[in-house]
Amino acid sequence: MYRSRRFWPCSNTMKNKFALYVHWPFCHARCAYCDFRAFPYQEKRIPAYADALQKEIRLRRNETGEAVLSSLYFGGGTPSYIPLEYLSAAMQTIAAHFVLPKDREKTIELNPEDVTGPFARAIYRMGFNRVSLGVQTFHTGLAEYIGRRHTKEQAIQAVQTLQEEGFTNVSVDLMTGLPGQTKRTIAEDFALLRELNIPHLSVYALTLAEHTRMHRQFMEKPADFPDEDEERALAHFAAQEAEKIGLQRYEISNYAKEGYASQHNTSYWKLKDYIGIGLSAASYYRGSHEKNTDSLREYLQWIDRHRIPVIEREKLSNEQLYTELLLTGLRLKEGIRFSELRRRTGFSPETEKKEAFVRLREGGLITFDDRRMGLTARGTDLLDTVLLELLD
Numbered sequence: 001m002y003r004s005r006r007f008w009p010c011s012n013t014m015k016n017k018f019a020l021y022v023h024w025p026f027c028h029a030r031c032a033y034c035d036f037r038a039f040p041y042q043e044k045r046i047p048a049y050a051d052a053l054q055k056e057i058r059l060r061r062n063e064t065g066e067a068v069l070s071s072l073y074f075g076g077g078t079p080s081y082i083p084l085e086y087l088s089a090a091m092q093t094i095a096a097h098f099v100l101p102k103d104r105e106k107t108i109e110l111n112p113e114d115v116t117g118p119f120a121r122a123i124y125r126m127g128f129n130r131v132s133l134g135v136q137t138f139h140t141g142l143a144e145y146i147g148r149r150h151t152k153e154q155a156i157q158a159v160q161t162l163q164e165e166g167f168t169n170v171s172v173d174l175m176t177g178l179p180g181q182t183k184r185t186i187a188e189d190f191a192l193l194r195e196l197n198i199p200h201l202s203v204y205a206l207t208l209a210e211h212t213r214m215h216r217q218f219m220e221k222p223a224d225f226p227d228e229d230e231e232r233a234l235a236h237f238a239a240q241e242a243e244k245i246g247l248q249r250y251e252i253s254n255y256a257k258e259g260y261a262s263q264h265n266t267s268y269w270k271l272k273d274y275i276g277i278g279l280s281a282a283s284y285y286r287g288s289h290e291k292n293t294d295s296l297r298e299y300l301q302w303i304d305r306h307r308i309p310v311i312e313r314e315k316l317s318n319e320q321l322y323t324e325l326l327l328t329g330l331r332l333k334e335g336i337r338f339s340e341l342r343r344r345t346g347f348s349p350e351t352e353k354k355e356a357f358v359r360l361r362e363g364g365l366i367t368f369d370d371r372r373m374g375l376t377a378r379g380t381d382l383l384d385t386v387l388l389e390l391l392d
C-alpha cells in the first residue's frame with residue numbers, strides 16, 4: 001500500500017501556500033434532502049473522472065508553481081464510494097506535485113456503511129489523518145427516512161474501526177430539524193458521541209431544498225416536520241449537549257475539543273487561499289473567486305484539452321473582500337481582528353461604523369474591544385441582523 005515519502009517538514013521559506021480541496025461527486029444513492037451536484041449509480045464514470053482529476057492536479061501545479069499545502073480535503077459526493085486505487089492515485093499525484101507537511105490536516109469524508117478495517121487501514125496508510133463521518137443521526141429509523149444507508153450499529157462500528165486503525169481525529173456530522181427528532185433522540189446521539197470520545201462535531205439544521213424527496217414529503221405532510229420554533233429549540237439543545245460533552249463551539253456549526261478545530265475549514269472562514277479541484281469545485285486564490293464547471297461532460301473535455309476547467313473568475317474589490325470577511329469571519333467564535341480587516345481591505349469598521357457597533361453591543365448582539373469583534377450567543381442566532389447593520 002502506498003505511503004508517500006514526500007510529506008516533508010513544513011518549509012517556511014516557500015511563500016506560496018494554500019489549502020487543497022478535491023471533489024468526488026459520486027454517491028451510492030441520493031439522500032432525501034440532497035440537492036448537491038452528485039451522481040448516484042454512476043460508477044462507470046469514476047475511472048475517467050479520477051484520471052481527469054490527476055490531470056487537473058498537474059495543470060494546477062503548472063499554474064501555481066511550487067507550493068506548500070496548508071491542508072488537504074477529499075470531499076463529495078461520497079469519497080468512500082470511490083475504489084481505493086483511485087483515491088491512492090490522487091494522493092500520490094498530489095504528494096508528487098505539492099509539499100504536503102506531515103503535521104497538516106488531511107481529511108477524507110466517509111459514509112459509515114463503507115468503513116471496514118481494511119478500508120480504514122488503507123486510507124490511513126495513504127496519509128489521511130482525519131475523517132469526517134456523515135452520520136447525521138445515530139437513529140436507524142431517522143437515518144432511513146432521510147435516505148442514509150447506515151444503521152446505528154454501523155455508525156458506532158465505523159467510529160470504533162477508524163479509531164482502532166489509528167485515526168485520533170474523527171469528526172462526526174449530525175443534523176437537527178429532522179421529522180420525528182426530539183430532544184430525547186438528540187440526547188441519545190450525544191451520549192454516544194461522549195462514549196465514542198469524538199473530538200470534533202459539525203451540526204447542521206435540515207434545509208428543505210426544492211426538488212428533493214424531503215421537500216415533497218414536507219409539502220405532503222408538513223405536520224411531520226418540526227416548525228421553526230421547534231427547529232430552533234432542537235438546534236439550541238444540540239449546542240448545549242455539545243458543550244456538556246466537552247466540545248467547544250468554535251464556529252456557528254462546529255464544535256471541537258482543544259486543538260481539534262478544522263484547519264481546512266478555517267481557511268474558508270478566514271478567506272485564506274484555497275484551491276478546489278474537480279467538478280464544480282470552488283477556489284479563492286490570489287484575491288479571486290473561481291469556480292470549475294459543473295457539467296461532467298464539459299469538465300472532462302476541458303481537461304482533455306489541457307485546460308483548467310474554470311468557468312467563473314471574479315477578482316474581489318476591497319469592498320467585496322470586506323463583506324466576505326465579515327460574512328465568514330463572524331461565524332468564528334474568535335471573531336475578527338480589526339488589524340486583519342484593515343490590512344486586507346483598508347477598512348476600519350470600528351471607527352467607520354462606530355454607531356452601528358455601539359447599537360449592536362447595546363442590543364447584546366456583539367462584543368468588541370479595540371482589537372477584535374465577535375458575536376454573542378444572541379448575535380449568533382441573529383447573524384443576518386448583525387450583517388445588515390455592519391454592511392449597510
Ligand code: SF4
Nearest residue numbers: 027030031034038077
Ligand atoms: S452522500 Fe452527500 S452528496 Fe451524496 S447524496 Fe447524500 S448528501 Fe448528497
